[in-house]
Structure formats: structure tokens, C-alpha cells
Amino acid sequence: MQEQLQKLEVELREVTKNKEKLRKNLLELIEYTHMLRVTKTFVKRNVEFEPTYEEFPPLENDSLLDYSCMQRLGAKLGFVSGLINQGKVEAFEKMLWRVCKGYTIVTYAELDEPLEDPETGEVIKWYVFLISFWGEQIGHKVKKICDCYHCHVYPYPNTAEERKEIQEGLNTRIQDLYTVLHKTEDYLRQVLCKAAESVYSHVIQVKKMKAIYHMLNMCSFDVTNKCLIAEVWCPEADLHDLRRALEQGSRESGATIPSFMNTIPTKETPPTLIRTNKFTEGFQNIVDAYGVGSYREVNPALFTIITFPFLFAVMFGDFGHGFVMFLFALLLVLNENHPRLNQSQEIMRMFFNGRYILLLMGLFSVYTGLIYNDCFSKSVNLFGSGWNVSAMYSSSHAPAEHRKMVLWNDTIVRHSRVLQLDPSVPGVFQGPYPLGIDPIWNLATNRLTFLNSFKMKMSVILGIIHMTFGVILGIFNHLHFRKKFNIYLVSVPELLFMLCIFGYLIFMIVYKWLVYSAETSRVAPSILIEFINMFLFPASETNGLYSGQEHVQRLLLVVTALSVPVLFLGKPLFLLWLHNGRSCFGVSRSGYTLIRKDSEEEVSLLGSQDIEEGNNRMEDGCREMTCEEFNFGEILMTQVIHSIEYCLGCISNTASYLRLWALSLAHAQLSDVLWTMLVRVGLRVDTTYGVLLLLPVIALFAVLTIFILLIMEGLSAFLHAIRLHWVEFQNKFYVGAGTKFVPFSFRLLSSKFSDDVA
Amino acid sequence: MLGAHCPVRTRAPEHLQFGPAPQPGHPAPAMTAHSFALPVIIFTTFWGLIGIAGPWFVPKGPNRGVTITMLVATAVCCYLFWLITILAQLNPLFGPQLKNETIWYVRFLWE
Numbered sequence: 001m002q003e004q005l006q007k008l009e010v011e012l013r014e015v016t017k018n019k020e021k022l023r024k025n026l027l028e029l030i031e032y033t034h035m036l037r038v039t040k041t042f043v044k045r046n047v048e049f050e051p052t053y054e055e056f057p058p059l060e061n062d063s064l065l066d067y068s069c070m071q072r073l074g075a076k077l078g079f080v081s082g083l084i085n086q087g088k089v090e091a092f093e094k095m096l097w098r099v100c101k102g103y104t105i106v107t108y109a110e111l112d113e114p115l116e117d118p119e120t121g122e123v124i125k126w127y128v129f130l131i132s133f134w135g136e137q138i139g140h141k142v143k144k145i146c147d148c149y150h151c152h153v154y155p156y157p158n159t160a161e162e163r164k165e166i167q168e169g170l171n172t173r174i175q176d177l178y179t180v181l182h183k184t185e186d187y188l189r190q191v192l193c194k195a196a197e198s199v200y201s202h203v204i205q206v207k208k209m210k211a212i213y214h215m216l217n218m219c220s221f222d223v224t225n226k227c228l229i230a231e232v233w234c235p236e237a238d239l240h241d242l243r244r245a246l247e248q249g250s251r252e253s254g255a256t257i258p259s260f261m262n263t264i265p266t267k268e269t270p271p272t273l274i275r276t277n278k279f280t281e282g283f284q285n286i287v288d289a290y291g292v293g294s295y296r297e298v299n300p301a302l303f304t305i306i307t308f309p310f311l312f313a314v315m316f317g318d319f320g321h322g323f324v325m326f327l328f329a330l331l332l333v334l335n336e337n338h339p340r341l342n343q344s345q346e347i348m349r350m351f352f353n354g355r356y357i358l359l360l361m362g363l364f365s366v367y368t369g370l371i372y373n374d375c376f377s378k379s380v381n382l383f384g385s386g387w388n389v390s391a392m393y394s395s396s397h398a399p400a401e402h403r404k405m406v407l408w409n410d411t412i413v414r415h416s417r418v419l420q421l422d423p424s425v426p427g428v429f430q431g432p433y434p435l436g437i438d439p440i441w442n443l444a445t446n447r448l449t450f451l452n453s454f455k456m457k458m459s460v461i462l463g464i465i466h467m468t469f470g471v472i473l474g475i476f477n478h479l480h481f482r483k484k485f486n487i488y489l490v491s492v493p494e495l496l497f498m499l500c501i502f503g504y505l506i507f508m509i510v511y512k513w514l515v516y517s518a519e520t521s522r523v524a525p526s527i528l529i530e531f532i533n534m535f536l537f538p539a540s541e542t543n544g545l546y547s548g549q550e551h552v553q554r555l556l557l558v559v560t561a562l563s564v565p566v567l568f569l570g571k572p573l574f575l576l577w578l579h580n581g582r583s584c585f586g587v588s589r590s591g592y593t594l595i596r597k598d599s600e601e602e603v604s605l606l607g608s609q610d611i612e613e614g615n616n617r618m619e620d621g622c623r624e625m626t627c628e629e630f631n632f633g634e635i636l637m638t639q640v641i642h643s644i645e646y647c648l649g650c651i652s653n654t655a656s657y658l659r660l661w662a663l664s665l666a667h668a669q670l671s672d673v674l675w676t677m678l679v680r681v682g683l684r685v686d687t688t689y690g691v692l693l694l695l696p697v698i699a700l701f702a703v704l705t706i707f708i709l710l711i712m713e714g715l716s717a718f719l720h721a722i723r724l725h726w727v728e729f730q731n732k733f734y735v736g737a738g739t740k741f742v743p744f745s746f747r748l749l750s751s752k753f754s755d756d757v758a
Numbered sequence: 759m760l761g762a763h764c765p766v767r768t769r770a771p772e773h774l775q776f777g778p779a780p781q782p783g784h785p786a787p788a789m790t791a792h793s794f795a796l797p798v799i800i801f802t803t804f805w806g807l808i809g810i811a812g813p814w815f816v817p818k819g820p821n822r823g824v825t826i827t828m829l830v831a832t833a834v835c836c837y838l839f840w841l842i843t844i845l846a847q848l849n850p851l852f853g854p855q856l857k858n859e860t861i862w863y864v865r866f867l868w869e
Binding site for chain 2: 150
């Protein structure tokens with residue numbers, strides 16, 4: 001390909017040079033023509049006209065010149081004619097006057113249209129001049145001055161016939177030159193068009209070669225300077241494939257000596273490679289955006305595949321909206337091989353890359369929408385409500401029981417704006433709705449009171465479980481890195497702290513749900529007050545949730561109080577004890593193996609004559625890890641900071657999970673408002689106008705649903721779900737300090753190709 | 759709704775027509791009595807099948823681990839969510855507050 005390009009370059013250069021020459025020629029000829037034309041006007045007298053006087057014409061008379069008269073006088077009269085740049089005219093004239101002391105006559109006139117200077121290519125104004133002089137010496141001086149001022153001098157014809165001849169000749173030559181130039185330009189355009197067709201593939205080839213050379217630059221020469229050595233990281237599972245690929249490459253390129261590789265042990269930290277397919281890639285990107293995992297640590301992306309859409313759905317929970325989102329994501333997934341989607345711009349590309357995330361989010365939102373019983377802000381009554389209104393009427397009960405309960409009759413109902421059902425009245429509440437929230441709550445005015453209590457408790461329960469799961473994943477980390485002491489000194493106190501306080505909170509919530517009912521509702525204690533009192537030890541003996549509560553709580557507080565110092569000081573003290581008992585503080589980690597590859601096919605490229613046997617270069621790549629200074633203060637500080645962060649974080653992170661409640665409340669209310677303001681207005685109008693009005697109302701409802709509820713709320717819930725994962729979940733166990741394993745791949749370059757060419 | 763005729767029946771104004779009241783002494787029929795045990799059994803079995811039995815049927819392949827994790831996580835999350843919801847409604851401490859039109863509507867159409 002290189003020769004092709006070189007040939008093309010040479011050809012183009014030649015053609016361009018020729019063109020330039022021709023153009024210059026053309027310009028000169030044009031100037032000559034102009035000059036001839038203009039100087040003709042200087043000579044007013046006809047050649048045949050005989051002059052009457054015989055003396056020298058006066059010097060100021062510069063329009064009449066009779067050279068035949070001069071000739072008769074015997075003086076040698078010379079002419080210099082040409083063109084001069086406009087800016088230099090006065091200086092030229094002055095110089096001539098000073099030098100020749102009046103023995104020259106200069107005539108000049110301005111050319112009307114500006115011409116192009118053949119050398120510089122600028123368009124400037126020219127002056128045509130005609131200098132007449134007599135005498136050899138003056139002639140030389142004049143010529144020198146003309147040279148100095150860069151005038152374009154052209155031979156001046158002596159007779160009119162000569163001039164005519166020259167002019168005709170010039171005209172024909174100019175015509176010829178025009179045609180030739182035209183043809184040259186056409187040819188040039190043809191050549192360039194042909195080259196432009198193949199430029200795209202050439203660019204890609206050149207880029208690929210450049211990338212390969214870039215990689216080769218990173219290799220180093222060995223002692224004999226005959227082969228290249230590359231130190232690479234290779235996943236252990238791919239070692240066999242690598243060997244095979246090397247053999248195949250050597251065979252196909254026809255190298256006399258094949259490349260080979262050895263594995264070398266090393267203590268450096270390898271990069272992190274996590275294999276993903278098109279489904280898991282999106283979730284892995286979410287985790288990687290926070291930080292690429294350290295080598296061999298637990299990958300939270302595995303669990304994020306489900307917990308992220310689930311937490312999103314808890315905040316988004318609407319059957320209808322979730323279904324629309326699911327359909328949109330399904331559209332993207334089914335058309336993922338459509339070429340236009342692959343190359344779309346930024347925003348569409350983001351949606352496309354997250355299509356599987358959207359799919360799962362939509363699915364889970366459908367489920368939570370079912371449970372919240374919320375479909376475009378309306379509830380669905382599938383199984384029949386568990387609340388019975390008729391049972392509140394006094395007519396449903398025996399008169400004997402009327403005194404104990406507040407019951408209704410028609411008058412009361414007609415005269416009160418709102419009435420509340422009382423679950424302690426028998427028959428009013430007949431059991432919990434089997435799937436989700438009872439549909440009667442959608443009709444109730446105190447809907448939010450119930451829902452808030454329910455959602456807050458749900459958020460706290462989900463949050464504590466999520467965080468405990470995070471701590472447990474940390475245990476897996478410690479097990480893998482064989483730091484068992486971490487489990488006993490860090491993870492177990494963390495778990496105890498979390499569970500004794502917040503696990504107990506969950507227990508209280510569930511206990512209150514199970515044990516307290518409408519009959520005991522008057523004495524049902526508030527969970528929040530109880531929880532706070534657990535720490536405050538109030539003087540007054542309030543009724544607890546259950547008997548023996550104080551003892552249980554005291555026990556839990558003791559366990560917590562004991563686990564805190566263990567969390568603070570356990571690990572540093574243990575490490576100190578280890579250090580004093582052993583000479584060098586070395587963390588036993590399995591050494592990582594570093595693969596080296598000798599590539600000897602480069603020998604043929606480098607043109608070396610004598611090809612030697614490639615030696616088995618076993619460089620000792622095992623770098624000694626120096627015995628680290630055991631810095632007790634630093635370890636203690638780190639652990640104290642970690643512990644404080646954990647303990648305070650427990651409380652704040654648990655409260656942070658309340659955003660699950662907050663966002664789902666916001667979504668439900670927005671949805672409700674949209675319905676009330678739009679569709680209900682459309683549905684309440686009577687039938688004559690109603691049909692016409694309903695159509696734009698539904699259209700507006702759909703548009704606003706998509707933009708406000710789906711896009712805005714969706715983005716908001718997405719963001720908060722990410723925050724919950726990154727901060728509250730991952731800071732329980734994730735370090736995320738690794739580097740990503742980025743192998744050389746043409747596929748990675750191909751995206752850059754399309755960016756550059758597009 | 760029992761069609762028994764009640765001797766005492768107030769004449770309601772036009773916009774609030776009440777249906778015939780049931781016979782005194784008989785509580786309204788529990789048309790929608792929900793048991794607690796039945797949904798628990800059904801849902802526990804359902805999510806238990808997905809979360810515990812499902813992993814045994816995942817075909818061997820590179821994605822086996824991911825699929826098993828997904829199944830278990832889905833089962834746990836969804837079951838937990840449903841369980842919290844039904845537990846929260848098991849013993850309500852207060853009831854819904856309805857407008858009188860809603861009361862009439864619910865009484866007339868749902869019961």
C-alpha cells in the first residue's frame with residue numbers, strides 16, 4: 001500500500017507543478033498583452049508619419065515620441081518596457097531620475113484590472129511603464145534598476161507590424177494555454193476522485209498499523225537485539241489459547257522461528273478482568289463507574305443485576321408506567337441489531353446501552369405496581385376488598401352490642417362529610433388483601449397516613465437487609481484473601497452492632513404488626529418512641545411492646561457496647577501482637593503469575609541476516625516485596641476512622657433508605673395529580689362535548705405521563721437507586737481500587753474509526 | 759345482598775338512594791373474607807419454587823452462576839416485599855376514612 005500511495009503522491013506532485021508552470025506562463029503572456037496594448041497608446045504618432053522637427057523633443061513632453069526621428073539622429077535609443085508593482089512606482093521613478101540624471105523618459109499608465117502576480121499569487125495593481133533612453137551605460141543602469149525593483153520586463157517591439165505579429169502570436173498562445181490548463185485541471189480532478197474512493201479503507205489500514213506499531217513500541221529488546229520481548233498480563237484461563245494463537249500467528253506469517261511465551265511469578269497486582277456478556281455489561285458499568293474492583297474481590301455487580309432494578313421499582317412502583325417502560329425496553333432489545341441504533345448519538349446511545357437495565361426495571365416496576373396496587377394512580381380490585389362498609393351500620397349488628405361501638409345509620413352517613421371505618425367492629429375488617437395494598441385505600445381520604453407508615457417501615461426493613469447483606473459479602477472477601485482474623489475482629493462486631501440495634505428495630509416492627517390489632521390500638525406504642533427510649537432509659541415506666549422488654553434491650557445494648565471497642569481496637573492490637581511475634585510483617589498472598597512473550601518474528605521485519613536461536617529468557621521477574629514498616633499508628637488511625645464511619649454510617653444510612661419511601665410517595669402523588677387534573681376533567685364533561693374533549697385530554701395525559709412521570713421520575717429514581725448502591729451498600733465491603741484489564745483489540749479501535757470518519 | 763324487607767326505612771333524598779338494608783340481627787355476608795394462611799402458603803410455595811428449586815434446573819453453561827444468583831435474588835426480594843405488605847395489613851390499627859358518597863358507592867356496588 002505504501003508504494004501505491006507513493007506513486008500517487010509523485011504523480012500528483014508532478015501534475016500540480018506542471019499546472020503551476022503553465023499558470024505562470026499564462027500570466028506572463030497576459031501581462032505582455034496588456035503591456036503591448038497600453039504602450040501602444042503611448043505612441044500616438046504613426047510610423048509612416050514623418051516628423052517635421054529634428055531636434056530632441058523637450059524632456060517634459062513625454063507623450064510624443066518619435067523613435068524614427070531618434071534613429072535618424074544616430075543616437076542609440078533603447079526601450080525597456082514592462083510592468084511594475086503599484087506600490088513601487090514612485091520610488092522607481094525617483095530612482096531612475098536620480099541615477100540617469102534626466103537621460104531617460106518614463107511613461108507609465110495604470111492597468112485597469114488587477115492581475116495576479118505569477119510568483120506570489122496575489123492580485124495586485126500593476127503599472128505599465130515604458131522607459132526610453134539612449135546610450136549603452138544608461139541602458140545597463142536602467143536594466144539594473146528594473147531588476148532591483150522586481151519589474152516584469154518584456155521585449156518591446158520596434159515596429160507596428162512586429163507588435164501586431166507578437167500580439168497575434170500571444171493571443172494564440174494564450175488560447176492554447178487556457179485549453180491546456182483546463183485539461184490539466186480535469187485530469188487532476190479525476191485522479192483525486194479516484195484516490196478519494198479508497199481513502200477510507202486506507203485510513204483504517206493506516207490506523208491499524210499505527211496501533212500495532214504503538215503496541216510494539218511498548219516491547220523491549222533483549223540482549224542480542226534480535227528479538228522483541230513483551231511482558232503481558234494474561235488471564236490464567238486463556239493461557240492455552242494464547243499459546244495456540246502464537247503458534248498460529250508464527251505459522252501464518254511464515255516466520256522461521258516461532259514466538260513463544262513463559263510464565264513468570266510476580267508480586268505486582270494484576271489488573272481486574274471481569275467477563276461480561278451483553279446482558280451483564282450494563283450492570284457492570286454501573287459498578288465500574290464508582291470504581292473498578294480490586295483484584296479478586298467480590299463483585300457487587302452480580303447482585304446489582306437484581307437489587308438495582310428492585311430498589312428502582314420500589315421507588316417507581318406503578319403498574320402502568322412500569323409496563324410502558326418494559327415495552328420501550330423490549331423494543332430496544334428486540335431491535336438491538338438494527339444498524340441505526342448502534343450509531344446513534346449520545347442520549348439515544350445511553351438508552352441503548354442500558355436496554356437490559358431498563359427491561360428489568362420495567363419488569364420489577366410492574367410487580368411493585370401490582371403490590372402497591374397502583375396503575376396510572378388507580379387501584380385494581382381483583383380479589384375483593386377486605387374492608388366491609390355495611391358492617392359499620394348499626395343495622396348489621398345485634399342491638400345488644402350497639403352501646404360498645406360507634407355505628408352508623410343512614411342519617412349519620414348523609415350528614416357527615418367523612419366517616420372512618422373502625423376495624424374493631426366485628427365484620428368490618430375481614431382479612432388482609434392477598435396481593436398488595438387493599439384497593440379501598442385508594443378511595444380513602446386518609447390514604448397517606450396508612451401508606452406512609454407502611455412505606456417507611458418497608459424502606460427501613462429493606463435497607464437494613466441490604467446493608468447486612470453488604471457486610472456479609474465483606475466476610476466472603478476476608479475468607480478469600482485469607483485474613484480470617486478480619487472476620488472475627490471486624491465483620492462480626494459490625495454485624496453485631498447492626499443487628500443488635502437495627503435488627504432489633506425490624507423485630508419490633510414485625511412484632512407490632514403481628515401482635516397489636518384494632519382492639520389494642522389505643523395502647524399500641526409508637527415504634528419510634530420505643531426505639532429512642534431504648535437508648536435514653538427514661539425514668540417513667542411506659543408500657544413496652546412486650547413484657548421483659550427492658551431486659552432484652554439492656555442485653556442488646558450491652559452486646560453493642562462491647563462490640564464497639566472490639567471494632568475500634570481489635571484489629572490493630574491483633575496485628576501488633578502478630579508483628580511482635582514474627583520478624584517480618586508479610587501478608588501471605590498467593591503470588592500472581594506474569595506471562596512473558598518472546599516475539600521473534602520481528603527478526604524478519606528488522607532485516608537481520610543471521611537469525612539466532614531464540615533463548616529461553618527466564619528473567620527473574622519475581623520482585624522482592626520489601627518488609628514493610630509496621631506502622632501501628634497508621635493502622636490504628638485507619639481502623640478508628642473506619643469504625644467511626646461504620647457506626648455513624650449505620651444510623652445515617654438506615655435513614656437514607658427512607659428515600660425509597662419518599663420517592664414512591666412523590667411518584668404516586670404526581671400520578672394522582674395528573675389524573676385528577678386531566679383525565680377526570682375530561683371524563684366529567686357530559687357526553688355532547690365529552691367525546692371531543694376527551695381526545696386531546698388523553699393525548700395531553702399521555703405526553704405528560706411520558707415526560708414527567710416516566711422520564712423525569714424514572715431518571716430521579718434511577719439516580720437514587722444508584723446512590724443507594726454506591727454509598728450505602730458498597731461502602732460496607734467494596735474497595736474498588738483496581739485497574740481495568742484493557743487488552744489490545746481492533747474492536748476497541750473501530751469505535752474510534754467511525755468517530756473520526758463520521 | 760339480602761333482599762329482606764326492613765320495616766324501618768328512611769326516605770332518602772333523590773341524590774342519595776340507599777339500597778334495601780339487610781335484616782337486623784344478621785351481619786352482612788362476608789363476601790370478601792380473606793384468610794391469611796392461604797395466600798401465605800401460595801406465595802411461599804411460589805417464590806420458594808423459583809428461589810430454591812429453580813437453581814437446580816438452570817442448564818450448565820458459562821452463565822449458570824449469574825442465572826442462579828438472579829433467580830435467588832429475585833425470589834428473595836419479591837417474596838420479602840409481598841410479605842411486608844401483607845403483614846402490614848394483617849392487624850390494622852385504624853381504618854380508611856371515606857366520604858359519604860364513597861360509602862354509599864362501596865356499599866351499593868361492592869357489597
